[in-house]
Amino acid sequence: MSEPVRFSCEDGVALITIDNPPLNVTSHAVRAGLMAALDQAEGCGAHRVVLTGAGRCFVAGADAREFDAPPRAPHLPDIVNRIELCALPVIAAINGAALGGGVELALACAARVAAPSASLGLPVVTLGVVPGAGGTQRLPRLIGLPAALDLIAQGRVIKAQEAQALGLIDALEEDPLGTARKMALPARPATGAMPAPAPDDEALAAARRGAEKRMAGQDAPFRAIALIEAATQLPLSAGLARERETFLALRGSDQAAALRHVFFAERRAMAQGRASSEGGGADAVEISSAVVVGGGTMGTAIAYALARIGVAVALVEADPQGAERARGAINRLYEEAVTRGKLSREAAQSHQQTLHSYHVGYGALPPAHLAIEAVFEDLRVKRGVFAALEAALPPEAVLASNTSYLDVNRIAEGLRHPERFIGLHFFSPAHVMKLLEVIKGEHTSAQTAQTALRLAARLGKIPVLAGVCDGFIGNRILTRYRQTCDIMLIEGALPSQVDAAMRGFGMAMGPYEVQDLSGLDIAYANRRRLGWRTLESNRYIPIADRIVEETGRLGRKSAAGWYDYEAGKARPSALIEQIIREESQRAGITRRAFSDAQIVAQATAAMVEEGCRILQEGIAERAADIDLVMVHGYGFPRWRGGPMHWAERAGLAQILRQIAGYSALDPKSWGVPSLLTRAVASGKSFEQL
Numbered sequence: 202m203s204e205p206v207r208f209s210c211e212d213g214v215a216l217i218t219i220d221n222p223p224l225n226v227t228s229h230a231v232r233a234g235l236m237a238a239l240d241q242a243e244g245c246g247a248h249r250v251v252l253t254g255a256g257r258c259f260v261a262g263a264d265a266r267e268f269d270a271p272p273r274a275p276h277l278p279d280i281v282n283r284i285e286l287c288a289l290p291v292i293a294a295i296n297g298a299a300l301g302g303g304v305e306l307a308l309a310c311a312a313r314v315a316a317p318s319a320s321l322g323l324p325v326v327t328l329g330v331v332p333g334a335g336g337t338q339r340l341p342r343l344i345g346l347p348a349a350l351d352l353i354a355q356g357r358v359i360k361a362q363e364a365q366a367l368g369l370i371d372a373l374e375e376d377p378l379g380t381a382r383k384m385a386l387p388a389r390p391a392t393g394a395m396p397a398p399a400p401d402d403e404a405l406a407a408a409r410r411g412a413e414k415r416m417a418g419q420d421a422p423f424r425a426i427a428l429i430e431a432a433t434q435l436p437l438s439a440g441l442a443r444e445r446e447t448f449l450a451l452r453g454s455d456q457a458a459a460l461r462h463v464f465f466a467e468r469r470a471m472a473q474g475r476a477s478s479e480g481g482g483a484d485a486v487e488i489s490s491a492v493v494v495g496g497g498t499m500g501t502a503i504a505y506a507l508a509r510i511g512v513a514v515a516l517v518e519a520d521p522q523g524a525e526r527a528r529g530a531i532n533r534l535y536e537e538a539v540t541r542g543k544l545s546r547e548a549a550q551s552h553q554q555t556l557h558s559y560h561v562g563y564g565a566l567p568p569a570h571l572a573i574e575a576v577f578e579d580l581r582v583k584r585g586v587f588a589a590l591e592a593a594l595p596p597e598a599v600l601a602s603n604t605s606y607l608d609v610n611r612i613a614e615g616l617r618h619p620e621r622f623i624g625l626h627f628f629s630p631a632h633v634m635k636l637l638e639v640i641k642g643e644h645t646s647a648q649t650a651q652t653a654l655r656l657a658a659r660l661g662k663i664p665v666l667a668g669v670c671d672g673f674i675g676n677r678i679l680t681r682y683r684q685t686c687d688i689m690l691i692e693g694a695l696p697s698q699v700d701a702a703m704r705g706f707g708m709a710m711g712p713y714e715v716q717d718l719s720g721l722d723i724a725y726a727n728r729r730r731l732g733w734r735t736l737e738s739n740r741y742i743p744i745a746d747r748i749v750e751e752t753g754r755l756g757r758k759s760a761a762g763w764y765d766y767e768a769g770k771a772r773p774s775a776l777i778e779q780i781i782r783e784e785s786q787r788a789g790i791t792r793r794a795f796s797d798a799q800i801v802a803q804a805t806a807a808m809v810e811e812g813c814r815i816l817q818e819g820i821a822e823r824a825a826d827i828d829l830v831m832v833h834g835y836g837f838p839r840w841r842g843g844p845m846h847w848a849e850r851a852g853l854a855q856i857l858r859q860i861a862g863y864s865a866l867d868p869k870s871w872g873v874p875s876l877l878t879r880a881v882a883s884g885k886s887f888e889q890l
């Protein structure tokens with residue numbers, strides 16, 4: 202293995218190169234190497250030191266894997282101090298991404314020159330911590346309070362050009378290394394010796410409001426803001442000490458552990474697709490042409506997402522009006538992208554003309570590599586579509602369904618080549634949401650799955666493999682979660698209270714608000730399909746069905762649902778409360794008060810119980826995948842890590858006791874999954890089991 206830090210001394214310049222592929226993170230070996238290299242530099246007769254990174258990164262941050270162990274000296278702040286106090290001027294040649302500790306190292310340097318392609322930022326609040334090596338104290342000294350707040354409290358990463366405008370870097374050069382060797386040094390003291398930044402109450406208040414809006418419930422952004430404020434009041438050494446103390450306290454916190462968990466789960470999920478595009482899945486087919494059947498909400502957004510990565514898309518609708526509607530919807534997506542500055546008008550026009558075609562029927566389809574079906578959620582209709590696709594497309598084309606709940610094995614029945622059939626469950630809006638459930642049917646071949654994963658990687662999605670069951674991972678948990686909330690309604694809670702409690706826990710929205718947004722008819726159709734009303738094994742709660750059948754309230758689209766709507770604003774509905782109370786009475790239930798804590802406990806326990814069943818049935822490969830699905834598809838707070846991580850952090854024994862307690866009172870709705878019993882008995886984590 203090569204040295205993670207390389208040193209050379211030539212023509213009076215000591216060159217220190219961090220070479221810890223792929224991201225040059227500041228692992229213990231890098232920190233130790235930097236210390237030694239700085240000693241060497243001072244002794245080699247050089248007149249300046251240049252610090253750079255090998256490969257595409259300068260330094261992309263700390264090694265988050267070391268966060269679960271006690272910190273080991275030398276610590277990053279030691280290196281930063283060593284650079285600032287070095288007998289020779291140190292110049293940062295920022296060749297690529299400088300993130301977190303990368304920026305902190307650069308801040309300690311006497312000057313910074315970056316390549317135009319470099320990006321800079323201190324996005325560590327997204328991992329639940331604050332900068333730990335002087336970022337909160339040095340950055341505001343260098344670029345002032347508002348810009349430092351923007352970068353640190355929001356975790357914003359900027360391009361080199363903006364960094365130069367802010368004064369974060371001194372020069373922008375195609376060859377930062379060559380420039381750093383000879384550039385004149387700026388006439389200013391070391392960053393740490395600069396005067397304290399000017400106080401700015403308005404900027405601080407705005408930063409706090411922004412954090413409240415975007416990162417409510419999370420500690421790190423607020424702690425970071427307080428530290429930046431402290432930079433205006435404390436001498437550097439006191440500010441640094443406070444920063445370090447905060448960093449160390451947060452590093453072991455529940456929130457930081459949860460955010461790291463999600464971060465690593467995402468990396469692993471995304472690597473599956475990348476591995477297959479880097480040759481891991483040798484047989485994966487590179488998709489350049491696709492068919493999308495059904496040009497509604499999902500089909501149009503999927504077609505647009507495909508075209509954005511250069512795939513030519515033929516969209517099939519049932520009739521000419523449908524095809525025109527689809528064209529209009531896709532054109533609106535392009536218009537939106539142009540308005541938001543994500544695409545030039547010329548590029549949009551060229552994509553619309555060259556990558557999209559609209560069809561009625563299957564007669565004129567190109568020989569596409571992939572077809573994605575997004576028609577009505579109806580087994581018969583979907584089967585009809587696949588029969589037509591199989592006849593129209595080459596025999597090796599991958600056939601995918603975007604079904605939300607249906608059994609993909611049953612959809613594939615009757616196909617001559619079921620091995621090329623797969624479920625690709627996108628989330629709405631499909632061009633925005635990163636999650637993609639990839640459902641392998643009993644006949645789905647490895648090649649088909651690899652092709653899907655490779656496409657997911659190209660689309661920038663987070664693919665999660667799921668097995669066949671009703672609703673796969675996400676919608677199955679969602680169904681269970683809603684059922685549990687309905688049980689709380691009939692036993693004494695009200696929708697607005699459940700929603701407020703779940704929002705208080707950190708869910709993006711409450712379960713009833715979400716239903717009003719997506720429409721009550723979808724879940725209604727699903728309950729009918731499953732025969733819940735008469736299903737022996739199900740504790741049937743008639744409230745939601747009565748709302749749809751008796752009142753026709755379908756949610757926001759009919760201006761009434763679980764809530765009344767006045768000028769778009771939701772208000773609790775007297776009619777809904779009446780229906781709920783009637784149903785409690787009919788069931789002979791004496792309504793009781795639920796605290797917010799009880800609501801959260803019961804709702805999350807239901808998610809965990811269902812998650813355990815999904816794991817023990819092999820529907821999900823690992824608990825972290827369930828967490829990814831819930832965080833990315835259903836608004837579960839990222840900083841709680843997803844339901845499975847959250848349960849482990851809270852203690853599985855406690856969750857087990859809780860579920861056993863619910864089960865004693867309501868055995869039809871609850872039961873302790875064997876996996877949970879095994880985990881508690883063995884003291885093992887889900888991952889270990």
Ligand code: NAI
Nearest residue numbers: 495496497498499500518519523575576577578604605629
């Ligand atoms: P939608 O009702 O907006 O669109 C369905 C489209 O399919 C309509 O434009 C219709 O004209 C067309 N269509 C129906 N039969 C057809 C046929 N035989 N040939 C060609 N076109 C036909 O429905 P949406 O919401 O786009 O859902 C489509 C599928 O995606 C469903 O299976 C749904 O469960 C699933 N899904 C929906 C999500 C959502 O949030 N809306 C999320 C994930 C999956």
